[in-house]
Amino acid sequence: MSERTFVGGIHPSYFKDYTAGIPIAPARAPSQVIIPLQQNIGAPCEAIVQVGDEVKVGQKIGEPKGFVSAPIHASVSGKVSKIEPFNHSMGTPVMAVFIENDGQDTPFEGMKPNKSLEELTAEEIKAISKEAGLVGLGGATFPTHVKLSPPPDIQIDTVIINGAECEPFLTADHRLMVERAEDVVFGLQAFMKALGATRGIIGVEDNKPDAVSSMRKAVADAGGGYNIEIQPLHTKYPQGAEKMLIKATTGREVPPGALPMAVNVVNQNTGTAIALAEAIKLGKSLYERVVTVTGPGINKPGNFVVRNGTLIRDLIEQCGGLTPDARKLILGGPMMGFAQPTDEIPAIKGTSGVLLLTEEFVKDVPIAPCIKCGKCVEVCPMNLLPNFIGSASEKNVMDLAEKYGAMDCFECGCCTFTCPAKRPLVQWIRIAKGAIAASRKK
Amino acid sequence: MERKLVVSSSPHIKSPENIQSIMVDVLIALFPVALMAVFLFGFRALITMVIAMVAAMATEAIILRKGSFFGDGSAAVTGLLLAMTLPPAPPWWVVAIGAVVAIAIGKHIYGGLGNNIFNPALVGRAILFVSWGTHLSGSVWLKPVPFGFTADAVSQASPLVTHDASLGDLFIGTVSGSLGETSALALIIGAIWLFYRGHIDWRIPGGYIGIVFIFGLFAGGFSMGLYHVLAGGVLLGALFMATDMVTSPVTANGKLIFGLGCGVITMLIRLFGTMPEGVTFAILLMNGLTPLIDNMTLPKKFGEVKKSA
Numbered sequence: 129m130s131e132r133t134f135v136g137g138i139h140p141s142y143f144k145d146y147t148a149g150i151p152i153a154p155a156r157a158p159s160q161v162i163i164p165l166q167q168n169i170g171a172p173c174e175a176i177v178q179v180g181d182e183v184k185v186g187q188k189i190g191e192p193k194g195f196v197s198a199p200i201h202a203s204v205s206g207k208v209s210k211i212e213p214f215n216h217s218m219g220t221p222v223m224a225v226f227i228e229n230d231g232q233d234t235p236f237e238g239m240k241p242n243k244s245l246e247e248l249t250a251e252e253i254k255a256i257s258k259e260a261g262l263v264g265l266g267g268a269t270f271p272t273h274v275k276l277s278p279p280p281d282i283q284i285d286t287v288i289i290n291g292a293e294c295e296p297f298l299t300a301d302h303r304l305m306v307e308r309a310e311d312v313v314f315g316l317q318a319f320m321k322a323l324g325a326t327r328g329i330i331g332v333e334d335n336k337p338d339a340v341s342s343m344r345k346a347v348a349d350a351g352g353g354y355n356i357e358i359q360p361l362h363t364k365y366p367q368g369a370e371k372m373l374i375k376a377t378t379g380r381e382v383p384p385g386a387l388p389m390a391v392n393v394v395n396q397n398t399g400t401a402i403a404l405a406e407a408i409k410l411g412k413s414l415y416e417r418v419v420t421v422t423g424p425g426i427n428k429p430g431n432f433v434v435r436n437g438t439l440i441r442d443l444i445e446q447c448g449g450l451t452p453d454a455r456k457l458i459l460g461g462p463m464m465g466f467a468q469p470t471d472e473i474p475a476i477k478g479t480s481g482v483l484l485l486t487e488e489f490v491k492d493v494p495i496a497p498c499i500k501c502g503k504c505v506e507v508c509p510m511n512l513l514p515n516f517i518g519s520a521s522e523k524n525v526m527d528l529a530e531k532y533g534a535m536d537c538f539e540c541g542c543c544t545f546t547c548p549a550k551r552p553l554v555q556w557i558r559i560a561k562g563a564i565a566a567s568r569k570k
Numbered sequence: 571m572e573r574k575l576v577v578s579s580s581p582h583i584k585s586p587e588n589i590q591s592i593m594v595d596v597l598i599a600l601f602p603v604a605l606m607a608v609f610l611f612g613f614r615a616l617i618t619m620v621i622a623m624v625a626a627m628a629t630e631a632i633i634l635r636k637g638s639f640f641g642d643g644s645a646a647v648t649g650l651l652l653a654m655t656l657p658p659a660p661p662w663w664v665v666a667i668g669a670v671v672a673i674a675i676g677k678h679i680y681g682g683l684g685n686n687i688f689n690p691a692l693v694g695r696a697i698l699f700v701s702w703g704t705h706l707s708g709s710v711w712l713k714p715v716p717f718g719f720t721a722d723a724v725s726q727a728s729p730l731v732t733h734d735a736s737l738g739d740l741f742i743g744t745v746s747g748s749l750g751e752t753s754a755l756a757l758i759i760g761a762i763w764l765f766y767r768g769h770i771d772w773r774i775p776g777g778y779i780g781i782v783f784i785f786g787l788f789a790g791g792f793s794m795g796l797y798h799v800l801a802g803g804v805l806l807g808a809l810f811m812a813t814d815m816v817t818s819p820v821t822a823n824g825k826l827i828f829g830l831g832c833g834v835i836t837m838l839i840r841l842f843g844t845m846p847e848g849v850t851f852a853i854l855l856m857n858g859l860t861p862l863i864d865n866m867t868l869p870k871k872f873g874e875v876k877k878s879a
Contacts, residue, residue: 134872140583296583371872381873455576462582469577489583490576496589496642497684501769502820511869515820536871541581548587549684555579 132331133362134372136509138542140296140365140463142335146422146429147299152307154433155419156446159229161203161437162214163189166222167477168269170196175225181208186413187236188261189225198271199261203415203435206230215473217459217466224474227437239411245318245352248408253322260407261414261477265399266290266368267460269478272400276322278389284323285392288377289316289401291332291339292361292368295461298481300418301398303431305332305339308402309346315401317354318408323394328356329377335363365463366540370395372509384510384536399480419475421447425454425484434475440482441471456485463541496549504543504553510536514543518553521560526567529560537561589683592815593643595767599760600650600810606756607749610714611658615749621662623649625669633678644683648672651691654750654806655850656698658712660705668694688857689817692850699850714744714752730802730846737793740800751806754799761809770813773822777829778808778836785837804836807849817857824860824867831856 166172173190190200210226262272293301380391427448458465504514512533520528626649672694713726729735743753786798839848
């Protein structure tokens with residue numbers, strides 16, 4: 129068992145067996161894709177195609193409206209039939225481009241292999257990642273080129289690839305590390321070159337020994353003289369949270385409210401590394417990604433390459449449909465994912481998993497008073513007092529919630545998972561964060 | 571899609587542990603202690619425990635007006651803990667009043683589970699102590715007779731008064747005292763279960779027992795240190811009373827300070843006070859300081875550096 133870890137955290141049941149052994153397979157391209165124009169943290173995109181236009185696979189259809197944004201590309205070839213608001217996994221509907229698939233999969237001519245990594249400059253790598261529409265594929269979808277552009281007074285010395293995949297049920301990163309290890313290493317090398325970093329680390333939870341060994345082999349086989357190490361990490365949630373991962377792999381602690389670059393580190397997800405490798409080697413833009421479709425509520429779970437804009441309904445159909453007792457649809461993992469009211473939702477860049485939970489997971493348990501057992505305090509990886517923040521928020525005393533650390537919570541959910549009184553602590557903390565942020569703006 | 575989906579805020583999975591399962595764990599932890607009490611003091615000990623538990627649960631059921639008699643199990647724990655602090659066979663009405671007071675005044679006056687400031691069982695005991703002290707001290711201590719389920723009771727003074735019990739007797743529990751306090755062995759077995767289940771951590775008992783030992787060490791050497799740990803209610807208090815979740819701090823440093831404070835006050839009462847024992851009032855006093863301790867020991871946030879002046 130690996131010693132590398134952080135203080136706090138929980139050991140939930142991991143439920144990885146549904147899909148951990150299933151190789152990645154392409155999902156069926158749907159007859160129509162619905163591609164939302166907001167797919168990243170930051171500014172949305174504006175459509176640069178019009179109804180009636182013919183588009184090709186990989187062609188840019190959305191242009192970012194700000195620096196912290198990334199372009200969006202067509203995932204099928206065919207005709208743009210509509211541009212109008214449609215359901216979005218984050219709640220409110222956003223503008224989306226509807227493309228009728230002509231079934232030809234005609235690739236966009238602009239997607240061409242680039243120079244070799246040796247010949248590319250740092251600026252060129254940044255430009256490639258921006259044009260390819262790369263965002264963090266772990267779920268937060270932060271635009272990659274922004275992470276690759278630290279302020280001039282900060283020198284990044286370490287790039288960490290997040291292969292922890294600590295969310296229960298999800299296995300997309302796991303399968304990618306087993307099947308696409310060379311591209312993970314290639315992507316990491318490109319990140320290091322873009323940032324001038326001297327050290328690369330790939331952190332993998334030690335419940336994925338096959339991923340650890342395939343990554344070790346890929347690093348040993350890779351040339352280029354990059355200093356890259358594989359670090360098996362103690363299996364514990366939230367090991368893959370940015371700050372916890374940096375602590376476990378480098379021993380550095382990112383200060384409250386700061387970004388990893390404050391300790392000269394940049395984190396990238398496994399899938400993002402592969403996307404960058406594909407963007408450099410093939411010129412491929414980010415129009416598809418690996419999604420784990422899993423859970424006790426789906427008949428045939430698996431790991432799939434899913435085109436951007438594929439409706440979750442189509443994915444569920446391909447996986448043999450729902451079991452009779454399926455009651456909850458979650459995009460992402462069970463700890464931080466978002467429950468959806470409908471399956472009429474397009475998969476986007478941030479969709480790492482489609483999780484179907486059954487009756488037994490959705491039992492309505494009454495909320496009891498806090499018995500001050502302190503278990504949430506023990507598990508909080510940020511050393512906050514979730515019990516006190518929660519109670520303050522429940523009573524709408526937001527300055528007290530702030531005092532106990534509400535704004536430093538990244539909503540991993542360990543406290544709510546652990547609470548024997550079944551108090552929805554993270555939910556209350558989210559309410560507090562919203563209220564505090566709103567009052568600061570005034 | 572015609573199927574209705576449940577939408578809720580993450581996380582979507584929860585630990586199976588709940589308040590009732592914790593209370594059941596505490597009852598399991600108290601089982602060896604209760605067994606030892608019956609073994610040493612006979613069936614009258616069992617009767618005392620049953621009266622206390624039933625009275626506590628009945629009081630809670632009446633106040634809450636809910637269907638279930640056992641409920642979340644917390645009243646049963648309070649009743650049993652109260653019984654553990656009582657002599658083997660006080661009059662039945664003393665036990666019953668203690669349990670009613672513990673639940674009604676110790677707990678529900680403050681708003682019920684989770685809201686009480688003081689350990690309910692100790693509130694019950696404290697009220698009995700000041701109201702019917704003759705039933706809780708003096709000649710009420712029975713000499714323990716292993717397997718002597720029907721033997722006549724012979725009274726014997728508390729080892730905290732006589733200071734002549736052997737450390738071996740104190741460890742096994744073959745000395746006079748309250749039902750649950752005499753056998754260090756049984757208490758430690760029970761506490762190991764609570765440690766194993768993650769319901770208590772070392773800081774409160776460690777601080778409490780450690781400081782009691784150190785006081786005893788300075789008062790009369792190594793064996794006196796051990797004597798003060800094993801005799802009287804320190805182990806019962808440190809392992810089962812001071813660790814009560816509701817009335818002890820939640821921060822790591824706060825727990826240690828709380829334990830140390832309990833130990834210091836206990837020993838000040840024992841060494842310099844008029845009463846031979848001070849566990850009850852030491853813990854109750856520290857209970858009152860718990861919110862203050864929590865707020866003075868807020869943990870350093872992840873990544874936070876101490877501000878240099």
